[in-house]
Amino acid sequence: MSAPTDPTAATGTPAGAATAAEPTERPFGLGSSPLRTDALPKALGIYPYAADLWAEGLLWGAVLRSPHPHARIVSVDTSAALAIPGVHAVLTAADLPAPTLPSDRPVLAAEVVRHQGEPVAAVAADHPDTARLAAASIAVEYQLLDALTDPEQAFHGPALHPDGNLLRHLPLRTGDPEVVGEVVVEGLYQVGRQDPAPIGAEAGLAVPRPDGGVELHLSSTDPHGDRERTAACLGLEPDRVRLVVTGVPGATADREDRSFQTTLALLALRTGRPVKMTLTREESFQTHAARHPALLRYRHHADAQGRLVKVEAQILLDGGAYADVSAEVLAAATAFSVGPYVCPNVFVDAWAVRTNNPPAGRLRGEGSLQSCFAHESQLDLLAARLGLTPLEIRRRNVLATGDALPTGQAVTCPAPVAALLDAVAEVPLPALPLDEPDTEWLLPGGPGGAGDPSAVRRGIGYAVGMAHMLGAEGTDEVSTATVRVSGDHATVICAAVDAGQGFATLARQIVQSVLGVSEVYVAPADSDQSIAGPSARGRHTWVSGGAVEKAALMVRHQLLAPIAADFGMSVELLSIADGKITSYDGVLGMPVTEALEGKELWATAQCRPHPTEPLDENGQGDAFVSIAFCAMRAVVDVDIELGAVRVVDVTVAQDVGRALNPGQIEDRIEAGVAQGVGLALLEDLRSTGGLLVNPSLTGYRLPTALDTPEVRIAALLEERDVVATFGAKAVSAAPAVVAPAAVAAAVRAATNLPIGRLPILPEDAVVLAG
Secondary structure (H helix, E strand, C coil), rough: CCCCCCCCCCCCCCCCCCCCCCCCCCCCCCCCCCCCCCCHHHCCCCEEEEHHHHCCCEEEEEEEECCCEEEEEEEEEEHHHCCCCCEEECCCHHHCCCCCCCCCCCCCCCHHHHHHCCCCEEEEECHHHHHHHHHHHHHEEEEEEECCCCCHHHHCCCCCCCCCCEEEEEEEEECCCCCCCEEEEEEEEECCCCCCCCCCCCCEEEEEEECCEEEEEEEECCHHHHHHHHHHHCCHHHHHEEEEEEEECCCCCCCCCCHHHHHHHHHHHCCCCCCCECCCCCHHHHCCCCCCCEEEEEEEECCCCEEEEEEEEEEECCCCCCCCCHHHHHHHHHHHHHHEECCCEEEEEEEEEEECCCCCCCCCCCCCHHHHHHHHHHHHHHHHHHHCHHHHHHHCECCCCCCCCCCCECCCCCHHHHHHHHHHHHHCCCCCCHHHCCCHHCCCCCCCCCHHHHHHEEEEEEEEEEECCCCCCCCCCEEEEEEECCCCHHHHHHHHCCCCHHHHHHHHHHHHHHHHCCCEECCCEEEECCCCCCCCCCCHHHHHHHHHHHHHHHHHHHHHHHHHCCCCHHHHHEEEEEEEEEEEECEEEEEHHHHHCCCCEEEEEEEEECCCCCCCCCCCCCCCCCEEEEEEEEEEEEEEECCEEEEEEEEEEEEECCCCCHHHHHHHHHHHHHHHHHHCCCCCCCCCCCEEECCCCCCCCCCCCCCCCEEEEEEECCCCCCCHHHCCCCCCHHHHHHHHHHHHHHHHHCCCCCCCCCCCHHHHEEEEEE
């Protein structure tokens, strides 16, 4: 793989010729690519996760879940479970304290179950098999109700909740509704239910405390949020619930649902003993949030030159049984419904509704991914209608810094969309190895998987997309960090969870750069630390990284102030680089370790980005802090007789603001592309009548190393966002947003078929003879 960026390159320039394997100019600090501290233990399989935890006197928890997507609970009989030797507690909704947190999702279902797998009762026993047996022996009488599984019927179907099925309707209106373009194209698009499918299923340990509280050890990505919600459901003050973050075995957004952690805590409080629970893979698929399935109808108007005149759209998101974060996801889908293009007239109606399908929630690029597939497909239709290339139609409409979104918000951050397109276009296309001997394994479907090699067609597709960073619509983003320096080492205390995005490594680099200390320890996160917020939407690079930088700068001032006073100069005339403190005139050259000898310095700081506002009744408002952009070219081979697709190559150009860790940026882009390719061709958590068809890692198809294409980084443009910490942008979501649209465009180019759904099924790519 090509290196993403030369850290010494000028602002706005693409990657240089160096590779990731070459040494960087700096041994540590920002701009270098140090090895993650958890890399080796994870590779060796010795990294501790929640499923590995143990405590003296441990009991095991298990949950009875509804086998039905929609039913009324007539009665629950727990007597058989209580009679089993080794069972210490059985809980139902009747045992729960009244929650003080407004939510439409119960911890344990009381009267109605609204999706398959919803928790109904919980058991604690002295052996995991005993716990599962006891849970299965609980007799629940159900009165079956009709399941509402079609989101289009949710508007007129029976109400699943007292407030109805509509979670949010968001209209977006800007411009003249009477405008009609010289060329009009329409399309209907469908996006399936992608599951995060983490490598480890949900697990946790709850330990009762002497003060009547509880300590939870979970793979949480939001320790304070989870603590607050759990305490509210337990009827406890938040300070009586402590949440300790264990190793997170994969997460692209929220990791724990409220039911799991609250049930676990309540079992520990009821029994007075530690309780551990590990979900089966089927339970994990049933309970955690997947990507919102979407139905999108689009009509694009353009003039004869291909410039957008008007975009009309209807967007429908299936939120599943409960509200969760559907309103937030809908805002992104609506605001980015046109994509990174300029259009003066935009009219969108977007809805999120409840159904009896599995719950939906945050997943990398939530909302913007669904819209990206639709608006990029529409651009390809326009190009074909006008006789333009896919690149040209995009170049004629690209957004730039200073332009406005359809929401009226000005794009004040760098928006080098045209440069990103140019960068991917300039990279040479991959060779055609199918003409060479011994390349049968490169055929779609692998050796023996394809029919006649002459039926293989190559397609090239382009896509551009965008994803917002941080929370939106008035979310108060804040993070706090403490930096302590003692002797030759420093400690960072911050509750920002490293869920795989590499925050712990970045925090070390920040302190190394600011203070010149090479040994930096990042303390494990827990809820006793000051709030840092959830690990989602690229928050921690900006907000928590900003807090770490501010705290480190305060410590730096404490360190340099007495030295500056001794030399009769201001602190601003001293600098720290390469482990040395030097003065502007070169007179002073003191090692940092010498200056720190015998001292212990510390500081705590907060970072809070500029505020945003909710979208109004016309979808207008400054709702987003900043936006990241990505352009992509996908090359695919398609067997047009069998419909088998192989993604050969994906070339990526992305604006990153500043490459703080080039190696991690490469990794995050590769991960986003892999996740996007999975949705494009394989991943779909399917259900029939609300019942999951494939809730397992054998039934739910994930891309393997053989399915993941070569990913080439054409450029990481370093145009710094002046309001962001270090000028850097988050990198994970944008490639996941764009990859499905790029793959679909390439399949469309290879087959000349109207690819309108994700994932693309074999029958979608078959070209019928005649």
